[in-house]
Amino acid sequence: MSRFLPKSLLGQTLFAIGVALLTTQLISATLLYRAAESRLEANLLNRTALALLVDPEARELRRRIEIEAAGQAMGPIRGPWRRIRTRISATPPIMRGEANMTGRAEQLASILESQGLRPVAVQLTERRAGDDPAMQARADRNTRFAARPGWADERLIVAGIQLEQGGPWRITRVSMLQREPRVIGGIIIQTAVLFIVLMTVLFFFLRRITQPLARLTDRMSDFSKRPDYSVTLEESGPADTRRLIAAHNVMETRIAALLDEKDVMLGAIGHDLKTPLAALRVRIESVPDDVQRLRMADSIEDITATLDDILTLARVGRSHHAWEDVDLGALAGSIVDEFEDLGRPVTMTGSARVVASVQVTWMKRALRNLVSNAVRYGDSAEVVVLMEAGQAILRVDDHGPGIPSDRISDMMEPFTRGEASRNRATGGAGLGLTLARAIAQQHGGELALKTRDEGGLRAEIRIPLAK
Amino acid sequence: MSNDTPISVLLVDDEPTLREPLAEYLTGQGFAVTEAQSAAAARSALASAAPDIALLDIMMPGEDGLSLCRHLVETRKLPVIFLTARSEPTDRIVGLELGADDYVVKPFEPRELVARIRTVLRRVARGPSPDAEAEDWLYEFEGWQLDPLKRKLCDPEGVTVPVSTAEFRLLRAFLDRPRAVLDRDQLLDMVQGRTAHLFDRAVDNQVSRLRRKIEADTRNPQFIQTVRGGGYRFAADVRRKVPDRPQ
Numbered sequence: 001m002s003r004f005l006p007k008s009l010l011g012q013t014l015f016a017i018g019v020a021l022l023t024t025q026l027i028s029a030t031l032l033y034r035a036a037e038s039r040l041e042a043n044l045l046n047r048t049a050l051a052l053l054v055d056p057e058a059r060e061l062r063r064r065i066e067i068e069a070a071g072q073a074m075g076p077i078r079g080p081w082r083r084i085r086t087r088i089s090a091t092p093p094i095m096r097g098e099a100n101m102t103g104r105a106e107q108l109a110s111i112l113e114s115q116g117l118r119p120v121a122v123q124l125t126e127r128r129a130g131d132d133p134a135m136q137a138r139a140d141r142n143t144r145f146a147a148r149p150g151w152a153d154e155r156l157i158v159a160g161i162q163l164e165q166g167g168p169w170r171i172t173r174v175s176m177l178q179r180e181p182r183v184i185g186g187i188i189i190q191t192a193v194l195f196i197v198l199m200t201v202l203f204f205f206l207r208r209i210t211q212p213l214a215r216l217t218d219r220m221s222d223f224s225k226r227p228d229y230s231v232t233l234e235e236s237g238p239a240d241t242r243r244l245i246a247a248h249n250v251m252e253t254r255i256a257a258l259l260d261e262k263d264v265m266l267g268a269i270g271h272d273l274k275t276p277l278a279a280l281r282v283r284i285e286s287v288p289d290d291v292q293r294l295r296m297a298d299s300i301e302d303i304t305a306t307l308d309d310i311l312t313l314a315r316v317g318r319s320h321h322a323w324e325d326v327d328l329g330a331l332a333g334s335i336v337d338e339f340e341d342l343g344r345p346v347t348m349t350g351s352a353r354v355v356a357s358v359q360v361t362w363m364k365r366a367l368r369n370l371v372s373n374a375v376r377y378g379d380s381a382e383v384v385v386l387m388e389a390g391q392a393i394l395r396v397d398d399h400g401p402g403i404p405s406d407r408i409s410d411m412m413e414p415f416t417r418g419e420a421s422r423n424r425a426t427g428g429a430g431l432g433l434t435l436a437r438a439i440a441q442q443h444g445g446e447l448a449l450k451t452r453d454e455g456g457l458r459a460e461i462r463i464p465l466a467k
Numbered sequence: 468m469s470n471d472t473p474i475s476v477l478l479v480d481d482e483p484t485l486r487e488p489l490a491e492y493l494t495g496q497g498f499a500v501t502e503a504q505s506a507a508a509a510r511s512a513l514a515s516a517a518p519d520i521a522l523l524d525i526m527m528p529g530e531d532g533l534s535l536c537r538h539l540v541e542t543r544k545l546p547v548i549f550l551t552a553r554s555e556p557t558d559r560i561v562g563l564e565l566g567a568d569d570y571v572v573k574p575f576e577p578r579e580l581v582a583r584i585r586t587v588l589r590r591v592a593r594g595p596s597p598d599a600e601a602e603d604w605l606y607e608f609e610g611w612q613l614d615p616l617k618r619k620l621c622d623p624e625g626v627t628v629p630v631s632t633a634e635f636r637l638l639r640a641f642l643d644r645p646r647a648v649l650d651r652d653q654l655l656d657m658v659q660g661r662t663a664h665l666f667d668r669a670v671d672n673q674v675s676r677l678r679r680k681i682e683a684d685t686r687n688p689q690f691i692q693t694v695r696g697g698g699y700r701f702a703a704d705v706r707r708k709v710p711d712r713p714q
Contacts, residue, residue: 267526270552271526271552274552274573274574275482275484275485275552275573276482276484276485277573277574278485278489278550278552278573278574278575279482279484279485279488279489280574281574281575281576281577282485282488282489282492282577283488285492285577285578286492297576300574304574324619324626324627325624325625325626325627326626326627326628326629327622327626327627327628327629327680330628330629330630330679330680331629333629333676333679333680334629334630334631334634337631337676338631355624355626360627360629364629466626
């Protein structure tokens, strides 16, 4: 269920306000509905009472007098008088099987009493028009009435009063069909209008807050990928958001300055160490003993390689290399070719096309480190590039002793080397895996090492695929 | 350039610890070396000397090697090799964009430096190849793009396909002569460049590596076709396009 709920600030706020609005509208609709119901009830009883107050015989008598006074011949009663719903009857209004609605009957009695009428008995019930003998009789007489669709299902209040003990009943029928029109409809329309207006206003208002936040988030998440830190993020939105962006800009500038300092420092270190190394490399050319000279050259190469590793490691995460969508198969292929050219037992299998956004120089370096480790400690390397679970995987398998599982995380720390390489001949400063891991992380991925069940180490760089 | 007059080299580096032994070594190898410890010193040395080639350090106090390089290339058409402590490819691109002919990364093997000096001078002596003027265009074939300056190959979907130096040179040799039949010796000759030792493997091997990268089906190649009787032919139309490179 919770995964259908909105996640964003905008969505959650709108959702919460929507729910609150709906709840209040529901409550007020209920209250309005109940008020309307009780008003209808009172109205119904009043109409019933009004009909019962008039003595139908007296009314008819007065009508006759009026007609005679006008000098007209007395004919049969026509017109509206036919519809008189109050009748005199010897039998009580409640038929067999019906219950007297005593609550309503008492209310009716009290209304009548306030008008000076004190009946000895009051009966009141609700009935389908079709079940009512009087209405049935009317339908029998009047075909037009009978043809009215649904008349038989209308509900009637049938009420009667007895003015003296054992006397006749005065009975009336009142239609219950008198809804106040569109009480619910009105509330629905009102709610809809409120919803639309409120949500629109809120949406635009909240977006003023969330858009700058989204920009800030984007900016922070590709901080390491940005080549240029001089353009700061524009401050926009309400004051709180502006302050957040301003604070972020200050922090970013500070970090950029630190990184710049680091770059300058590393450049200086590199320059200052490599120049004397270069001088040394030139000077040893005058050493007459070939063996000695080659050993010196090797040592200088060793120092240079270590220095390069250290400088590179310090620079990971801060490089001006472009990010490109790269065919990783071709990238791995060129590394494999390099080793092949040197006569190393490195092979590549599979040729699935895997494209990821990488910094080519760095990724080559990471893979080169893994392959050279595999060749050094594992006799040979097999390189595979594959796609798995939305990730691009550069896999290097070797046939060496592997690494005990409790040593794997140590191996990725700087200046750690496997047992096999204690002697200096196999070389390396122990930065290869550290560097590979740092590069994988810079690409939003990871370096995974494990000893395969069939023996040998499996090293994998896993990075996200290109979008 | 005849063999009896020594090749004269202008060596510009602010570090005497490197400059002096290097000058000594180069002299020992038969070069005539003029030393300068700064760009300004190099400019004044040029007033009296006419070197065949300049070796420039990039990071120097005052005017740096890049600026001096621009001056040398523009006014003297002097071949330039950079001596750089950095190995970042951006430096290489900047250097080559300025018209430098090659670069070596410190600490370099002195023999390699000598080899490169000779290679550059040999190339200059051959006269400017049509491509050496400016490499500021892109090759296009069937949607593929090769940027000679950045040595970057992109497939029709814009995905970078990394190529080695040898593969790059081989492909470029093909792209410069589309539809022409090139035999193995010609290819070897054309792709032998600054680092000849990189290309001591058989041409066929490099061709098959290149095919793996650009052909959809390596057994039925569409681009690099084998010609009966020895040799290869690039069988697609190649266009040159001026890129919109930010200056």
